[in-house]
Amino acid sequence: MKTPFIIYCRAVGIYALLTLPLMVNPFIYFFSLTIVLAYGWFACIIFLLLYLLLNTFLFDFVLKLLLLFISVAIAVGFAYYMAGMLSIGSEIRQAEFFIFPFAAVIAGWISLCYSREKIRNSCYAGENDTAV
Numbered sequence: 001m002k003t004p005f006i007i008y009c010r011a012v013g014i015y016a017l018l019t020l021p022l023m024v025n026p027f028i029y030f031f032s033l034t035i036v037l038a039y040g041w042f043a044c045i046i047f048l049l050l051y052l053l054l055n056t057f058l059f060d061f062v063l064k065l066l067l068l069f070i071s072v073a074i075a076v077g078f079a080y081y082m083a084g085m086l087s088i089g090s091e092i093r094q095a096e097f098f099i100f101p102f103a104a105v106i107a108g109w110i111s112l113c114y115s116r117e118k119i120r121n122s123c124y125a126g127e128n129d130t131a132v
Contacts, residue, residue, distance in 0.1 A: 003118050004051040007111045008044040011072075012036060015107035019100070032100050035083055043079035043104070047071055061123045065116065072108035076101050 015036055022029040050071035054064055080101045112119075 001048075001052075003115060003122075004048045005044070007051075007108070007115050008040070008047060010114060011104070011108040011111035012040060014110050015104055018103045018107055035100065036104065039079050039083040039086070040104075041079075042082045043075040043108075046075040046078050047108075050074065055122060059123060061120045064123055065112070065119060068112055068119065069109055072112060073105050076104045076108060079104075 016033060019029060019032055022032065051068065054067055054071070059067070
């Protein structure tokens, strides 16, 4: 339960670093960070649910990691959709804001790669329990 939250928190930090070149226009940079902090919780919840769902099945590490990569994209897409639906509306659909979901997905993937050993250990936890 702790691993997906760590992946999410790390992804927010990586996102802030990836979008740092936007400091050329500080309003857009801080607006994007505000959107991530306000609506990123939708992505966190969706990713948490998908992570827990994938943990209930025994998958090979490569397949599980691939499915988690896909779940990051699904979670970010849902959060972006909710941001557009709940408050920002047409503002988020302007051309300069289309880079934000892509940066968020890449940040999530980087964060996921940092946690690959914990994910690998969760894949083979059942095998280690039977060894005496």
